[in-house]
Amino acid sequence: MHLKPIIALKNVVIQEPSASIPISAISKRGLEFDIHVKVARFLRQYPSIFEEFTGPMHNLPWFRLTQEAVETDREERIVYEECREELRERLRRFVLMSKDKVMPLKIVKGMEWYLGLPSDFLEQPEVNLDGSFRFVDMEDGLKGLAVESEGRKVLSVLQRNAMKQGVYFGEPMEAIEFPLFPSKGLRLRRKVEDWIKEFQNVPYVSPYEDYSHLDPTSDVAEKRVVGFLHELLSLFVEHSAERRKLLCLKKYFGLPQKVHRAFERHPHIFYLSFRNKTCTAILKEAFRDKYAIEEHPLLKVRKKYIKLMKKSDVILRNRRSNNRFVDRGDLEKEKELEFELRG
Structure with missing residues (x-):
């Protein structure tokens, strides 16, 4: 899926004073946008988003962006404006799950x-952040983002849902069962099924709570890791992420080496997708x-961009069909001319 580089390129184009850009300005920035073909070729793959024209010189x-892309960009900006507090809360929760309530800025940027x-959220702290956030110096010369919990207890999605259902009361080391969604056709051995039932009765340690007292080899520690991954994917836009991108979080969230x-x-609880040579971890509950x-x-905005991407496939397919029709017509004319010359 090329959605991320498409939106990154869209942002570059729309920020220009003329809302357009010469290919020469971005042709050598492919790696920056995680594009592994020529940038011009990439842009031409999405005619429903990027409109090509001949420049003034x-x-x-x-x-430049098509009208539909401009309108979708406008909707995206409205979401950022109207949902700033909601997005701030997601960032706050992400940092609060870390071991010391502080995260390197480079990690935060990587999770944006x-x-x-x-992409400019942290560059405008006076607008996007509140007093609970502060920038700090970390070890190894890293700059970090710290968050104060302000004395209030932060509940995970799992805890909030269990409270609504009346099966959790907020007591220390109280058990919470994970919602399970077996895949069709997946059969587990009886002893594995028994272990899952036992695991559900293991005490639940919230990803926002101190875990330093836990035996890292215990079932309680494993349930804490599963609970962390559940909460993390709950915070994400698409409730999924490339598995390799999550591995860089181990140090800062106290995760085991083989997380x-x-x-x-x-x-x-989780589904692993192996499409396009990429392993993506998906939270089943979000979709079930x-x-x-x-x-x-x-x-909703990202879904509109995806819809535009699919529209590009139709446009390109129609162009190829029209070209074939034109080519066949030219071939028939050549045959007729050759016949006349022979006659």
């Missing part, structure tokens, strides 16, 4: 796409129970 190709934050095994050991996890405010 030297007949160079320029690109998943959290649904605009990736949690996805494999709990197939009723639409009332359990609040929809991210940016999700």
Whole structure:
């Protein structure tokens, strides 16, 4: 899926004073946008988003957004404006789950796409952040973002839902069961099913609570890791993320070295997709129970961009069909001319 580089390029184009840009200005920035083909070729793959025209000088190709893309960008900006507090709360929760309530800015920047934050969110702290956030110096010369919990207890999605159902009362080391969604056709051995039932009765430690007292080899520690991954994916726009992108979080969230095994050991909670040579971890509950996890405010906008991407496929397919029709017509004319010359 090329949605992320498309939106990044869209932002570059729309920020220009003329809302257009010559290909020469971005042709050598492919790696910056995680594009592995020529940038011009990439832009031409999406004619429903990027419109090509001849520039004012030297007949160079320029690109601007189509009207539909401009309107979708406008909707996106409205979401950022109206949902600033909601997005701020997601960032706050992300940092509060960390070991010391502080995260390196480079890690936060790397998670902006998943959290649904605009790329300039941290660059405008006076507008986007409140007094609970502060920038700090970390070890190794890193700059970090710290958050004060302000003395209030932060509940995870799992805790809030369990309280609504009357099966959790907020007591220390109280058990909470994870909603399970078995895949069709997946059969587990009897002893594995028994272990899952036992695991559900293990005490639940919220990702916002201190875990330093836990034995890292215990079932309680494993349930804490599963609970962390559940909460993290709940915060993300699409409730999914590339598995390798999550591995860089181990140090700051107190995760075990082989945290990736949690996805494999709990197939009723997580689903692993291996499309396009990429392993993506997906939270099943977000897709099986639409009332359990609040929809991210940016999700509808991203779906509109995806719809535009699919529209590009139709446009390109029609262009190819028209070209074939024209080519066949030219071939028939050549045959007729050759016949006349022979006659």
